[in-house]
Amino acid sequence: MSLCQDLREDKPQLKFPLHEFLTAVAKAEPASTSDIESAVGSSYDTAIKKLKELQVLGAVKSTRVGAAHQWQLDPSSLEKSGKTGASYDQETIACLLIETVNSIACNLSQNELLADDIPTRYQQWLARRNMDDSHCAQQILSRACIFDFFLKSTLYDLYEPEYEELGALSVETDFAKAEGVTQNKGFELSVPSELIGELDRSEIRTVLALRSVLSSASYPAETLSMVYERLFVQDARRDLGQFATPNYISEVLAKWAIDDADDTILDPGIGAGMLSSATVREKIHRGADKPLPDIRGNDIDELGVSMAAVSLKLVDGPGNPVLKRGNFLECRAHDWTGNDRVQIQSVDAVVANPPYSRSQAMETAMKEQANRIVSDETGIDFHGKSPLYVYFLAHAAQFVADGGRLAFIIPSGFMETKFGVPFKQYLLDYFRVEAIVQLDEEDNTFRGVRTTTSLLFLKYEQPPEKHETTFINLPSWPEVDSLNELLEIDFADDTDEDKYRVDLLQRLLSPEENWQHYFSPTETSEIDGLGDFTDIATIKRGIATGNNALFCLNRDDLADHDIPDRFLQPIIKSAQDIPGYEITRKDWEDWRDKGKDVWLLYAYEDGEKLTDRAPLEEYLSYATETFDTDRELFDRRNPWYCVDRRDPAPILAKYMSRTGSQFIYNDIDLRTLNNFHNIDPDFEDDEECVKALLAYLNSNIVRKEISKVSRSYSGLEKIELSALKSAPVIDPRELEPSDIEQLADLFDSLEKEERANGDVEAARMAIDDAVREILDLAVESETPT
Numbered sequence: 095m096s097l098c099q100d101l102r103e104d105k106p107q108l109k110f111p112l113h114e115f116l117t118a119v120a121k122a123e124p125a126s127t128s129d130i131e132s133a134v135g136s137s138y139d140t141a142i143k144k145l146k147e148l149q150v151l152g153a154v155k156s157t158r159v160g161a162a163h164q165w166q167l168d169p170s171s172l173e174k175s176g177k178t179g180a181s182y183d184q185e186t187i188a189c190l191l192i193e194t195v196n197s198i199a200c201n202l203s204q205n206e207l208l209a210d211d212i213p214t215r216y217q218q219w220l221a222r223r224n225m226d227d228s229h230c231a232q233q234i235l236s237r238a239c240i241f242d243f244f245l246k247s248t249l250y251d252l253y254e255p256e257y258e259e260l261g262a263l264s265v266e267t268d269f270a271k272a273e274g275v276t277q278n279k280g281f282e283l284s285v286p287s288e289l290i291g292e293l294d295r296s297e298i299r300t301v302l303a304l305r306s307v308l309s310s311a312s313y314p315a316e317t318l319s320m321v322y323e324r325l326f327v328q329d330a331r332r333d334l335g336q337f338a339t340p341n342y343i344s345e346v347l348a349k350w351a352i353d354d355a356d357d358t359i360l361d362p363g364i365g366a367g368m369l370s371s372a373t374v375r376e377k378i379h380r381g382a383d384k385p386l387p388d389i390r391g392n393d394i395d396e397l398g399v400s401m402a403a404v405s406l407k408l409v410d411g412p413g414n415p416v417l418k419r420g421n422f423l424e425c426r427a428h429d430w431t432g433n434d435r436v437q438i439q440s441v442d443a444v445v446a447n448p449p450y451s452r453s454q455a456m457e458t459a460m461k462e463q464a465n466r467i468v469s470d471e472t473g474i475d476f477h478g479k480s481p482l483y484v485y486f487l488a489h490a491a492q493f494v495a496d497g498g499r500l501a502f503i504i505p506s507g508f509m510e511t512k513f514g515v516p517f518k519q520y521l522l523d524y525f526r527v528e529a530i531v532q533l534d535e536e537d538n539t540f541r542g543v544r545t546t547t548s549l550l551f552l553k554y555e556q557p558p559e560k561h562e563t564t565f566i567n568l569p570s571w572p573e574v575d576s577l578n579e580l581l582e583i584d585f586a587d588d589t590d591e592d593k594y595r596v597d598l599l600q601r602l603l604s605p606e607e608n609w610q611h612y613f614s615p616t617e618t619s620e621i622d623g624l625g626d627f628t629d630i631a632t633i634k635r636g637i638a639t640g641n642n643a644l645f646c647l648n649r650d651d652l653a654d655h656d657i658p659d660r661f662l663q664p665i666i667k668s669a670q671d672i673p674g675y676e677i678t679r680k681d682w683e684d685w686r687d688k689g690k691d692v693w694l695l696y697a698y699e700d701g702e703k704l705t706d707r708a709p710l711e712e713y714l715s716y717a718t719e720t721f722d723t724d725r726e727l728f729d730r731r732n733p734w735y736c737v738d739r740r741d742p743a744p745i746l747a748k749y750m751s752r753t754g755s756q757f758i759y760n761d762i763d764l765r766t767l768n769n770f771h772n773i774d775p776d777f778e779d780d781e782e783c784v785k786a787l788l789a790y791l792n793s794n795i796v797r798k799e800i801s802k803v804s805r806s807y808s809g810l811e812k813i814e815l816s817a818l819k820s821a822p823v824i825d826p827r828e829l830e831p832s833d834i835e836q837l838a839d840l841f842d843s844l845e846k847e848e849r850a851n852g853d854v855e856a857a858r859m860a861i862d863d864a865v866r867e868i869l870d871l872a873v874e875s876e877t878p879t
Contacts, residue, residue, distance in 0.1 A: 097192050097193065097196055097324040097325070098111075098185075098188070098189040098192055098193060098324065109136075110134060110136045110140055110144060111189060111190075111193055112144055112147060112148060112186065112189070112190045112193075113189070113190055113193035113194045113197060114134050115130060115134055115141065115144040115145055115148060116148055116153055116154065116167075116190070116194055116300065116303070117194070117197055117300070118130045118133040118134050119145070119148075119154050119165050119166065119167055120167055120296045120297070120299060120300040120303075121133070121296060123165065123166040123167055123296075124157075124164040124165065124166050125164070125165050125166075126159075126162050126163065126164060126165070127141050127142050127145065127162065127163050127165070128162075130145060130165060142163070145163070145165055147186075150310075151187070151190070151306065151307045151310050152168060152303075152306025152307060152309070152310065153167070153168060153190075153303045153304065153306060153307050154166065154167055154168055154303065155167075155168040167296075167299045167300060167302075167303040168303055168306065169298075169299045169300075169302030169303045169305075170306075184311060184312065184313065184316060184317055184320070185320075187307055187308065187310060187311050187317050188317050188320035188321055188324075190304070190307055191244075191304055191307060191308065191317070191321045192320070192321050192324050192325060194300060194301075194304060195237060195240045195241055195244065195301075195304075195321070195325060196237060196325065198236075198240050198293065198297050198300065198301065199233060199236035199237040199239075199240050200233070200236070201297070202236035202239065202240065202289060202292060202293065203232040203233045203235070203236040204232075205236075205289070205292050207289065207292065208232040208235060208236070208289075212231060212232070212235070215285055216231075216235055216285060216286065217231075218285075219235075219284070219285040219286065220234065220235070223326075223395070225326070234326065235286045235289065236286075236289065237325045237326070238284060238286040238287075238325075238326075238397065239284075239286040239287055239288075239289040239290055240290075240293075240301060241321070241322075241325060241397065242283070242284045242286060242287045242290075242396075242397060242400065243287060243290045243301055244301050244304055244305070245280070245318075245397070245400040245401060245403075245404055246269045246272075246280075246281060246283070246287075246400060247263055247267075247301065247302055247305060248305045248308060248404050249272075249278070249280050249281060249400065249403050249404050249407065250263050250267065250269070250272055250281075251263060251305060252404070252407040252408070252411065253272065253275075253276050253278070253407070256276075256412070257275050257276060259275050260272060260275060260276075263302075269281045269283055269287075270283065276414060277414060278403055278414055278415075278417060279399050279403070279417040279418055279419055280399055280400045280402065280403020280404065280417060281400075281403075282396050282399065282400075282419055283396070284396045284397060308404070308408070309408060313341050313368075313371070314371070314404065314405045314408040314409070315366045315367040315368045315370075315371040315401070315402070315405035315409075316340075316341050316366070316368060318366040318367075318401045318404065318405060319339075319365065319366035319368060319401070322365075322366060322397065322398075322401065339365075339368040339369055339447045339503060340368075341368065341372070342571060342575065343503065343549070343571075344368045344369050344371070344372035344445075345372050345375075345376075345575050345576075346549070346574075346575060346576055346577060346580075347369060347372070347445050347501035347503070347549065348369065348372035348373040348375070348376045348445060348501075349376055349575070349576045349577070350499065350501055350551055350576065350577045350578075351373065351443040351444070351445050351499045351500075351501045352373055352376045352377060352380065352443065353442065353443070353499065354380070354442070355377055355380035355381045355382040355385075356382065356388070357377065357388065357442035357443055358388045358389075358390065358440075358441040358442050358443075359373045359388060359389050359390065359441060359442070359443050359444070359445060360390045360391075360441040360443070360444045360445075360446075360490065360493050360494075361373075361389070361390070361391045361392070361402075361444070361445055361446060362391075362392050362422040362425075362444065362446050362448065362486060362489075362490050363392070363393060363422065363446055363447060363448045363449055363486065364391035364392060364393045364398060364399070364402040364417070365393060365398045365401065365402065365447070366398065366401040366402060366405055367391070367401060367402035367403075367404075367405035367406055368405075368447070369445040369446065369447060370389050370391055370402060370405075370406060370415070370445070371405050371406060371409045372445075373385075373389065373443075373445055374386065374389065374406060374409045374410050375409060378410060384410075384412050384413045385410055385413070386406055386407075386410055386412065386413035386414055386415045387413045387414060387415065387416070389406060389415040389416065390415070390416045390417075390418075390439070390441060391415060391416070391417045391418070392417070392418045392419070392420065392422045392425060393417075393419060394419070394420065394421055394422070394449075395419075396419050398419075399417050399418075399419045402415075402417060403415070403417055422486065422489065422490075423463065423464055423467050423468070423485060423486070423489050424467075425439075425489075426438070426439075427439055427471075427489075427492035427493045428471075428492060439493055440493065440494070440495045440498075441493050441494060441495065441498065442494075442495055442498050442499070443494070443498055443499040443500065443501070444490045444491070444493065444494055444498070444499075444500045444501070444502075445500075445501045445502075446486065446487070446490060446500075446501070446502050446503070447502075447503040448482065448483040448486035448487065448490075448502065448503075448504065449482045449483060449486065450481065450482070450483060450504075450505055450545075461478070464480075464482065464485040465478070465480075465485070467485070467489065468485045468488045468489050471488070471489065471492050472488050472491075472492075472520065472524075474488065474516055474519070474520050475516065476488070476513075476516050476517060476520075477512060477513035477514075477515065477516055477517070478513075479511075479512070479513040480513045480516075480517065481505070481507075481513070483502075483504045483505070484508065484513070484517050487500070487502055487504070487550075488517075488520060491524065491525075491554060494554045495554070496554060496555060497553065497554060497555050498553070498554045499551075499552065499553055499554070500525070500550070500551075500552040500553075500554065501549070501550070501551055501552075502549070502550040502552070503547055503548075503549055503550075504547065504548060504550060505545045505546065505547055505548070506532055506545070506546040506547060506548045506610070507545070507546075509530075509548075509608065509609035509610050510608045510609070510610045514605075514609075515605045515606060516605070517605075518603075518605035518609065519605040521550075521552070522600065522603055522605060524554070525552040525553060525554060525555070525557075526552065526553040526554075526555050526556070526557035526558075526561055526600070527550075527551075527552055527557070527563045527600055527603075528551040528552065528553060528563070528564065528577075529549075529550075529551045529563065529564040529565075529566065529577060529581070530548055530549070530550055530551075530563070530564070530565050530566070530609075531548060531549040531551075531566045531568060531577075531580070532546060532547075532548045532565075532566065532567045532568065532613050533546065533547050533548065533549070533568055533571070534546060534567070534568060534569040534570070534592065551577060557600045557601070559601060560599065560752070561599070561600050561601075562597040562598060562599055562600065563597070563598055563599075563600045563603065564581065564595065564596075564597050565594075565595065565596050565597075565598065565609070565612040565613055566580065566585075566593075566594070566595045566613075567592065567593065567594045567595075567613035567614060568593060569592040569593065583595075592614075594613055594614050594615065596612055596801070596802040597801070598612065598798050598801045598802065599754060599801060602754060602794050602797050602798050602801065603798070604794055604795075604859075604862060606862070606863075606866065607794075607795065607798075607862075607866070612798070612802070615802070621822065621869060622869070622870070623824055623825075623828065623868065623869050624822040624823065624824060624869065625822070625823065625825060626819065626820050626821070626822070626823070627773075627818060627819050627820065627821045627822075627823045628819045628820075629823075629825070630775055630776055630777075630787075630823065630825045631745075631773050631774055631775040631776060632773075632774045633771055633772070633773050633774075633815065633818055633819050634740065634743075634771070634772050634774075634815075635749075635768050635770075635771060635772070635815055636740065636749075636765070636766035636767045636768045636769065636770040636771070636772055637694070637737050637738055637740050637765060637766065637767055637768060638727065638737070638738065638767070638768040639694075639737050639767065640725050640727035640728050640731075640737075641721055641722065641723070641725065641728075642667070642691075642767065643721060644695070644717050644720075644721040644723075645694055645695045645737060646665065646667050646691035646693070646694060646695075646767075647662070647691055647692075647693040647694070647695060648686075648689050648690060648691045648692065648693070649686060649689060650689065651691075651693075652693070655712060655713045655716060656712045656713065657695070657710065657713050658709055658710075660699065661695060661696060661697055661698075661699075661704070661709065661710060662693040662694070662695070662696065663693065663694045663696040663765050664682060664692060664693060664694075664762075664763075664764050664765070665691075665692060665693065665694040665764055665765045665766060665767065666682075666746070666760075666764045666765075666766055666770070667690065667691045667692070667767060668690075668769075669748045669749075669751070669756075669769055669770065671685055671690065672758055673848070673849055674845045674848040674849040675756070675757070675758055675759060675788070675792065675841070675844055675845040675848055676758065676759040676761060676845045677746075677758060677759065677760055677761065677762055677764060678761070678762065679762050682762060682764065694737070694765055695710075695713070695735070695737075696737065696765070697710060697733075697735050697736045697737075698736070698739060703733065703736045704733075704735075704736065705733060707733065707735070710735065714735055717735075740765055740766075740772060741774070742760060742763035742764060742765055742772075743760060743766075743772035743773055743774040743778075744759065744760055744761065744773070744774065744775065744778045744784050745757055745758070745759065745760065745772075745773035745774075745775065745784065745787070745788060745791070746758040746760050746766055746770045746771070746772060746773070747770060747771040747773060747791075747813065747818060748769070748770060748771075748813070749768065749769045749770060749771060749812065749813060750769070750811065750812050750813070751811050751813075752811070754797045754800075754801065754811060755791075755796070755797050755800040755801070755811070755813055756792065757773070757788055757791040757792050759784070759785065759788055759841075759845070761781075771813070771815060771818055775787060777826070777827060780826075780827075781838075782826075782834055782835065782838045783826040783827060783834060783838075784826075785837070785838035785841045785842065786824075786826040786829065786833075786834045786835075786837035786838045786841070787823070787824070787826050787837075788841045789837040789838065789840045789841035789844065789861050789864075789865075790823065790824050790826075790837060790861070790865055791823070792841070792844060792858065792861065793858065793861045793862050793865050794858055794859075794862050795862055795865055795866070796821065796822075796823075799821060799822060800813055800817065800818070800821055824865075824868070824869070829868065833864075833868050836864055837861070837864060837865075840857065840860055840861045840864060841861075843857045843860070844857040844858065844861065
């Protein structure tokens with residue numbers, strides 16, 4: 095089976111791939127078209143068409159001998175070929191590189207150096223990549239040798255115009271010297287590169303001819319990642335956590351991470367350089383003259399470093415990126431002086447697709463080292479089953495300047511697992527979490543990765559109190575190329591039900607909760623013990639008077655006017671006046687004594703509207719002279735001075751709030767205006783059940799649910815009646831008596847702490863823990879595979 099089968103999904107029966115014609119030219123050069131036709135077994139028309147494609151790509155050249163073409167390889171440098179910058183189909187280029195490298199590698203793998211017992215140094219190289227037990231170890235070593243030579247020779251040609259010390263390229267070229275001259279780690283040789291001397295002249299010329307082919311790619315990093323993924327076994331790459339970033343994702347992350355043309359960028363798992371190349375293009379777009387020196391990259395694989403070096407030079411020629419090979423976790427971000435630490439390698443942003451290695455794939459020593467290093471830096475004791483990407487992000491943050499940006503691609507598993515709890519706590523404590531965008535598994539964002547992935551957009555700073563984190567679920571990527579454009583989409587108008595967005599106050603997010611919950615609307619039927627609010631209560635808006643100054647009265651108003659007591663009802667006019675989570679008689683009396691409006695003109699007698707205005711004639715005459723009564727709401731009422739009838743409700747909900755939803759116990763039967771929602775449970779006479787429900791309603795769990803369906807206006811969260819009615823709630827009557835008692839007691843504690851010092855975080859967390867326990871909402875105990 096061809097290594098390129100998945101790249102040719104639209105051409106499954108392709109009979110004559112390009113590499114067969116390139117190989118035929120290499121073996122017979124100079125060769126006529128007829129010679130190539132005969133060697134490959136194609137028609138003459140097919141041969142001439144394929145050879146001209148190779149000529150456009152810069153791999154071959156032709157001369158005319160009479161009416162016939164004579165074909166030869168074109169191993170000249172990129173500068174001399176003049177093909178740099180040409181654009182060609184990515185898959186075609188990748189397939190040509192893959193199949194040519196593999197064809198030459200098949201011959202090299204039969205070399206006596208790789209026969210029987212593979213030398214120890216080669217075995218060790220394979221072992222470091224988890225390829226030592228591969229049944230095709232010889233093939234892997236051969237591919238690595240040829241691919242490595244291809245990368246180094248390409249990089250050499252890209253640097254040759256900048257350094258006179260670099261001589262003409264040949265198979266004997268000392269790449270170690272080139273590394274010393276250019277200070278580019280992309281020239282660091284791999285162990286398999288020693289085998290290059292075993293290739294014959296035509297094979298070397300074939301590899302050199304491929305350099306111009308790569309320069310024809312629109313996105314060299316993407317092309318190289320395609321090649322790398324297919325030359326090296328999938329299981330080994332999975333253990334190393336190596337998966338390439340799609341170009342459109344790279345562009346989105348780069349545009350968000352780059353805030354200024356002069357920004358310095360760290361890519362700690364640089365691979366083929368997809369993300370780094372995107373940041374270079376973005377820096378150029380923003381006006382950078384020489385962006386390459388602003389790029390810092392690291393990879394544990396020398397082939398990765400070489401791919402990145404080539405990709406970056408092809409994007410922008412002048413200058414030199416700062417590349418390193420090794421374990422990123424061993425790279426130091428700080429010098430230690432006594433009890434202080436000084437940042438020595440500060441960058442403005444990090445873009446990263448870190449290794450995805452699961453905890454199970456990490457050796458014990460590696461786990462212990464990662465935990466020790468990152469725990470010392472952060473003070474966080476991460477979970478023992480944390481995958482490598484958790485440590486990568488936490489370590490990368492140590493390199494970022496205050497206010498810097500981090501754009502990461504990681505699996506979504508951390509949001510619903512035990513190992514994710516301390517990691518989420520770390521994110522909430524140290525970052526302004528701008529957005530988490532989840533990419534559905536069906537989108538197949540990453541080739542060969544069967545997992546749901548997420549994009550994290552973080553700022554290394556403390557978030558403002560009112561900062562909202564955006565959660566977005568995407569079954570497929572929309573036609574946008576930046577996070578800002580994505581945030582402008584109105585998901586409410588989208589017909590795709592799987593697309594979903596919610597904005598939640600970051601300070602309300604809990605690391606203990608399953609964050610997957612925020613990527614879709616809550617279906618109460620999916621959670622045992624929850625139902626719609628209207629299943630257990632009647633919910634109505636408070637009274638709309640049409641003119642509060644006319645209908646809301648204080649002590650002075652009562653002294654000045656003749657209003658019978660039977661037409662006065664006690665009210666709570668302002669939500670800001672409530673000092674706790676329960677309104678007491680003393681609260682109301684304090685408001686009264688301070689001259690606040692605490693009575694409502696309520697023109698009802700024996701439950702019926704007062705149609706004979708005689709008892710209120712004095713005040714109503716005064717009101718019509720003093721206040722504006724020419725209002726639409728007044729016209730709709732008959733008589734105009736009778737507001738809508740409302741009975742007091744035991745639970746009040748603020749209609750608008752700056753601090754999130756709040757539910758108040760109205761034990762003294764105050765009526766309210768329309769700045770409150772009135773909630774009358776079916777069990778209003780059962781105080782313990784009412785308080786148990788109040789505890790649940792004031793939990794962070796419910797506050798976040800309500801935030802998901804609320805609207806924000808200038809920092810105020812507006813809770814619509816329809817959203818409140820559909821909110822998922824418990825029915826306390828269905829709980830165990832001990833649970834009802836526990837929740838009721840926790841509500842009393844919440845009220846007590848609010849009145850004592852206003853610090854209710856501990857009390858609210860205790861409610862959250864109780865609710866999670868009752869509803870079994872805790873995160874999963876095992877890491878998803």
